[in-house]
Amino acid sequence: MTVNIGSMPPQIQQRYNAKLLSTPERNLVHMLFANPVELPDNQGFIDRQSRYDRLDLFAVPLDDAQTNPPSQQLNRVDVDCRVRVYATYIVLTRQVTITNEDPILNSAAARLGQALRETQDVLVRDSLESTASVVNCVGGTNGDLPTEMSISDVDDIVATLQMNSAEYITNMIPGELKIGTSPIGDAYGCMLTARMIPVLNNISGFVRKFQYPNVSETLSTEWGGVNNTRFFVSEQGSVTPNASLLGNDVANCFVAAKESYKVVWQAGGKAKFIYLPPGYNNDPCMLRHTAGCSFYQGQCITNDLWVQNLRSTGI
Amino acid sequence: MLPYQIIEGGYFTSDSSLHKQIVLSTQPDFFWIRNRTAWGDDAAETSVESWWRRGMASGAAQTADQAVTSGALSTEAVTSGGFVFIDTSNPPNFAALAGTAITGIAGTFIVSMANTGSIAVGDYVRLYATTGELQIAGYSFQVTAVTANVSITLGYMASSGITFAADATAAQVKKYIPNLMYPRSAFIANITQAAQAVVYFTAKNDFTPGEIVGFRVSSDFGMEEINLKEVRVLSVVNSATVSSITIDLDTSGYTAFAFPTSLEASAGVSPAMCVPSASGVVPLAGSATNPQQPPGTNLLDAFDNRNKFVMDIGSNVITSAEAVYDWMACKYDKFQAE
Numbered sequence: 001m002t003v004n005i006g007s008m009p010p011q012i013q014q015r016y017n018a019k020l021l022s023t024p025e026r027n028l029v030h031m032l033f034a035n036p037v038e039l040p041d042n043q044g045f046i047d048r049q050s051r052y053d054r055l056d057l058f059a060v061p062l063d064d065a066q067t068n069p070p071s072q073q074l075n076r077v078d079v080d081c082r083v084r085v086y087a088t089y090i091v092l093t094r095q096v097t098i099t100n101e102d103p104i105l106n107s108a109a110a111r112l113g114q115a116l117r118e119t120q121d122v123l124v125r126d127s128l129e130s131t132a133s134v135v136n137c138v139g140g141t142n143g144d145l146p147t148e149m150s151i152s153d154v155d156d157i158v159a160t161l162q163m164n165s166a167e168y169i170t171n172m173i174p175g176e177l178k179i180g181t182s183p184i185g186d187a188y189g190c191m192l193t194a195r196m197i198p199v200l201n202n203i204s205g206f207v208r209k210f211q212y213p214n215v216s217e218t219l220s221t222e223w224g225g226v227n228n229t230r231f232f233v234s235e236q237g238s239v240t241p242n243a244s245l246l247g248n249d250v251a252n253c254f255v256a257a258k259e260s261y262k263v264v265w266q267a268g269g270k271a272k273f274i275y276l277p278p279g280y281n282n283d284p285c286m287l288r289h290t291a292g293c294s295f296y297q298g299q300c301i302t303n304d305l306w307v308q309n310l311r312s313t314g315i
Numbered sequence: 316m317l318p319y320q321i322i323e324g325g326y327f328t329s330d331s332s333l334h335k336q337i338v339l340s341t342q343p344d345f346f347w348i349r350n351r352t353a354w355g356d357d358a359a360e361t362s363v364e365s366w367w368r369r370g371m372a373s374g375a376a377q378t379a380d381q382a383v384t385s386g387a388l389s390t391e392a393v394t395s396g397g398f399v400f401i402d403t404s405n406p407p408n409f410a411a412l413a414g415t416a417i418t419g420i421a422g423t424f425i426v427s428m429a430n431t432g433s434i435a436v437g438d439y440v441r442l443y444a445t446t447g448e449l450q451i452a453g454y455s456f457q458v459t460a461v462t463a464n465v466s467i468t469l470g471y472m473a474s475s476g477i478t479f480a481a482d483a484t485a486a487q488v489k490k491y492i493p494n495l496m497y498p499r500s501a502f503i504a505n506i507t508q509a510a511q512a513v514v515y516f517t518a519k520n521d522f523t524p525g526e527i528v529g530f531r532v533s534s535d536f537g538m539e540e541i542n543l544k545e546v547r548v549l550s551v552v553n554s555a556t557v558s559s560i561t562i563d564l565d566t567s568g569y570t571a572f573a574f575p576t577s578l579e580a581s582a583g584v585s586p587a588m589c590v591p592s593a594s595g596v597v598p599l600a601g602s603a604t605n606p607q608q609p610p611g612t613n614l615l616d617a618f619d620n621r622n623k624f625v626m627d628i629g630s631n632v633i634t635s636a637e638a639v640y641d642w643m644a645c646k647y648d649k650f651q652a653e
Binding site for chain 1: 494527586590622
């Protein structure tokens, strides 16, 4: 009888490669422009920040009798943000950890960390989706409402933010003597789904990141920019299904100015990895490890005039 | 073993909607409910006891019916109107259903539907392809009445007093479960011209007295004078058919609020919205000028995440109004699906 590789036992046929494959990790874009705020411990769970309104202009001169003008009222508005607690964990039997060839607890920690960061990002996304002002793209040509995003829609949203005295987030990238590059103006940041990439590429005058004169101050999540907006894409960008006039999916593209929204973390509740060896959690025979993570977070818009949800179809 | 088996329990009294949502701390493997009022009362009762187990389809239930006099139980399996577990931060996606008309001229906003599917009172629906009423395509509404396989009523829109020039002759109606980030921006159904304007919404609103809200109303909706205004909420109504806020703003001299026509909407408009802006001092019983004494700080308007796990119980399980139902949610220590 001939011995060939087909008759070899499976244990001999197979080799376990200890180099792990990559786990898909999503782009985290929704906290890029958030103001981080720390809520000290033992001071409640709602963070209040306040803003004083502008005073009226006083363009009328005093009369010759030099009578005092009427006083103005200084008005303050408060923005409250509640911090909530988030946690998850996994359970591994000790048998697994002492049997498995790769260090599975290390992988557990990595995956918990990934889930934690992606959750933090999604919380901010959902907050923006629920509360931001809505502007439909109308400059496209696909006959839907909203249409696909066009250069006029981007310009309109920049004009809206400028009229609301919103400050840019990034500084201009001036032109340089490099072939095929184009300068980028002072810009607001737009966070959107990666499904919008074909739409972005079709926007008149859109400058891909590789066409920037200088890419030293860009992020891997940045796709490009046009006029005064730079676009940051993510697999977990916001999409509302069947929300257009024709029933197509609508991309919620959040255009944010400086100090338009914030994320609040509690000082004693920042992201934490929690490992408990066998013997805890009603485990008298020391059979189970647990690995968990937790964080305390709140998120909110701090000025509703400074962040806009520019809705687009075409995805 | 994990430290829990029966994770939660309780009871509630049913109402005429024959629908109940119970907030849970996690997804159960087994959910049980029993009509305490009807159990053993010698009267016939459909679904006197019902349960859902992990592995069963969403919306399904196994139930026990009680016979008259003898109280003998017989078994039944339902495929809809049973138990649906919902994570509001990651809700299920529902297929759109066809509508054949929306009564916009009369302002009653009744959507005719040959198949109303699982839509129940209180559910949110999004409309699109609203032929003849494109001005509400993409809008979200809360349902205030359902006549099974005949129509649904968008009562919050209807109570706003707004009317359209034409009825819709077709529509797609998509049920959805909203994310519960709080407070949410809201679609405006109407704004009155008054010393203290009343703003109506298409669904129940999240706003609270004292809160500062912002308005996004383009000239397409007439009352563009209110655009970008930030004003204080004086009082809030969230009844079974009315969702509105009264605001500290005199709109009596403003242009009347009106939806664009269907044709205008098809050319491209952005919806009229009311957005949460900031917190404020609680007003004294609806007063425009007098704050509550001592000043009441409004903590109810804090931006918050109110998403939750919910067991949605339908009308094939809750079959009696004004009955006490006991319930129990369990998690298996070990589960084997073979």
